[in-house]
Amino acid sequence: MQVEGRDFRTIWPDRGHVSVIDQTRLPHAFETVSLRSMEDAARAIADMVVRGAPLIGAAGAYGAALAMCDDASDDGLRRACARLLATRPTAVNLRWGLERMERRLAALPASDRADAAFAEAAAIADEDAETCAAIGNHGESLIRAAFEKSGRDRVNVLTHCNAGWLATVDWGTALAPIYKAHRAGLPVHVFVDETRPRNQGASLTAWELAQEGVAHTVIVDNAGGHLMQRGEVDLCIVGSDRTTRAGDVCNKIGTYLKALAAKDCGVPFYAALPASTVDWRIVDGLRDIPIEERSPEEVTHLAGMAVDGRVERVRLTPQATPARNPAFDVTPSRLVTGLITERGVCDASAEGLASLFPAEAKAA
Ligand SMILES: CSC[C@@H](O)[C@@H](O)C(=O)COP(=O)(O)O
Numbered sequence: 001m002q003v004e005g006r007d008f009r010t011i012w013p014d015r016g017h018v019s020v021i022d023q024t025r026l027p028h029a030f031e032t033v034s035l036r037s038m039e040d041a042a043r044a045i046a047d048m049v050v051r052g053a054p055l056i057g058a059a060g061a062y063g064a065a066l067a068m069c070d071d072a073s074d075d076g077l078r079r080a081c082a083r084l085l086a087t088r089p090t091a092v093n094l095r096w097g098l099e100r101m102e103r104r105l106a107a108l109p110a111s112d113r114a115d116a117a118f119a120e121a122a123a124i125a126d127e128d129a130e131t132c133a134a135i136g137n138h139g140e141s142l143i144r145a146a147f148e149k150s151g152r153d154r155v156n157v158l159t160h161c162n163a164g165w166l167a168t169v170d171w172g173t174a175l176a177p178i179y180k181a182h183r184a185g186l187p188v189h190v191f192v193d194e195t196r197p198r199n200q201g202a203s204l205t206a207w208e209l210a211q212e213g214v215a216h217t218v219i220v221d222n223a224g225g226h227l228m229q230r231g232e233v234d235l236c237i238v239g240s241d242r243t244t245r246a247g248d249v250c251n252k253i254g255t256y257l258k259a260l261a262a263k264d265c266g267v268p269f270y271a272a273l274p275a276s277t278v279d280w281r282i283v284d285g286l287r288d289i290p291i292e293e294r295s296p297e298e299v300t301h302l303a304g305m306a307v308d309g310r311v312e313r314v315r316l317t318p319q320a321t322p323a324r325n326p327a328f329d330v331t332p333s334r335l336v337t338g339l340i341t342e343r344g345v346c347d348a349s350a351e352g353l354a355s356l357f358p359a360e361a362k363a364a
Contacts, residue, residue, distance in 0.1 A: 001165040001179070002211050003030060009170050010055050011062060011125060013118060016069070018062045020050050023166055027207035028305050035059075038067035038080050045087040045094070048198070052167020053241045053277050054128050057093030060084045061124045064101040065117035072113040077105055089290040090250060090328045091241040092279045097124055125169045131274040132171035134342040139177025139237065139272055140184060142338075142345065146234040146268070147186055154187040154215070156234050158224055161195045161252035162204035163239025163272065173272040174237040175205070177340065182214045190216040191233060193224060195252060197298040197325060221254050225261035236262050237340070240273040245364050247333035247348030248285030249273075253326055259335040271331075271348070272340040275357055280364035283350075285330040292327040299323035 041063030067080030
């Protein structure tokens, strides 16, 4: 997608290393950073230099490729995958990407592994870009239908967190339909939840929508229900970090509350996700999805640009006040109108997913 008029992806191989956009610096600075080792990749995932389920999957794959340059033995491969897998627990794409790398590399002699690993990681990245573009095409028709139904001069989509191209290799999941609709000339406007505590909506989604010239308004996390009650939201589209085979959706903390409000107000609520985000091994999201607990400091402190242009971190809460920071929640399938996937839109149910992915559902 576009940054200052230039095409970028979020991750790319670069002279034996791997370059990424440093998402901790946005929206105040656009900087890229070079990952030179598996440990660099692991830290970039844990510290959210790269984040978003599909991008974490691709970054994990490139991390395994970097590991193969240092130690391509069976033991090296196993240790690298274990280290990378331990960085973030919720997005299943990380496990998916690493298992794919292990399957591909374990069958090869150690001497062939580094080249094969970079090729496999590049294939994962390319496939993610294609998959997200396909999600965009399928989701665009939902936005077009909502626009025609609204009878207004613009269609209002509400999204939570950042499920745009920064969260993937390119295009995004929840934002891909919005970009496709915008490029097709539909007058789409996005309500962007700021998404405390790390503010991925206010800092990342707003930034990338602005780069693409998509009309948008940032709202505080608590405003969505109010706007839905007043008929100001035509549909909600969010991403997913892990979707069970029965259609429960785990996404950024606060997604569940948006889905409850949408249900009460009769606003369609969609999750957009690639098949790599479906965990075919589990059915019950509330019971079986590990929810990442991040540092309380992400709640007690805020970062932003001061009037003199310096980026500063400030404390929000009293010194002694404890904070808790669960990073994701689970939206049960009964609150989800449908899943937008690379193969089309389906019901958020075992039958719905099986209708689009029969082989995966059968193997589960
Ligand atoms: C295409 S991304 C879907 C999700 O990964 C996204 O909505 C999200 O929750 C990202 O969380 P993050 O903690 O920023 O990695």
